[in-house]
Amino acid sequence: MVRPGGRSARVQEAVHTAVRELQAELGRPELTIPMVAARAGVTPSTIYRRWGDLQELLSDVAVEHLRPDTPPQDHGDLLEDLRGWAGQFLEEMASPAGRAYIRDALLGDPDGDNAGLCSSYAADQIAVVLGRAAERGEDAPDVETVLDRVVAPMMYRILFRPTGLTDAYAHRLAGEAVRGFGEREPR
Structure with missing residues (x-):
């Protein structure tokens, strides 16, 4: 123990x-x-x-680095909160250091435990954003919907098609994730 x-x-x-x-x-x-x-x-x-071995060590260091330090910023509105979080997530993960950490986290972990941890970090951050929206009475998608509509496309693009990774891209994905929830239309 x-x-x-x-x-x-x-x-x-x-x-x-x-x-x-x-x-x-x-x-x-x-x-x-x-x-x-x-x-x-x-x-x-x-x-x-x-x-x-060294790869497993680098993987452990990477997973620890990918753990968020702070909760997502509260902008007072689901769409703005999700846009802010998505923009920051994309900026960190798409950076050369972020990509190296992603690769290290996955390479040193043949069982997929580190991928699960990294996924739970994102899910926990999204849950905070959605929890705040619920407290404000806003309709919101569930965590899995946001993972599928925001995180999954970003990660695919970061790993396999790293062009066009801008705030506008992150904001578009956030808008698409909340479309149909609540009264406010994404801009």
Whole structure:
């Protein structure tokens, strides 16, 4: 059993920090487990036991990086909230660093657990936006509809057709996701 805040958490934080620092200093292709271990102040065997190999370690670091730090901004309106969230999501994920994190998160995880975590991060953020809309009495789609109409097309475009990834694209998807819900027509 891993104790939150115990030695395991300290080791994970030290290793993640070492990976991020070394990537910034040397670039990803130069990373090695012994190099990360030395920077983190642990033995290489600690990293091999916990993560298995470098790709799994990079995947774990990527998933942690993709976890949102703050709740979505509240603009007081479902469409504006969703547009704001979608624009920020697209900007972060479509950046060169975001794409690298997406690739790392998926490559080091053959079972798909990391993909599930990343999906739950987006679903949780969307649930906050939709929950606020419900509190204001606005009609809104469900989380799965927003995932299908906003997140899925964005992720496809980010990974396979990375052109036209603009705020206007994110705003159009958000508008299409809420079309038919409530009185307000998307602009």
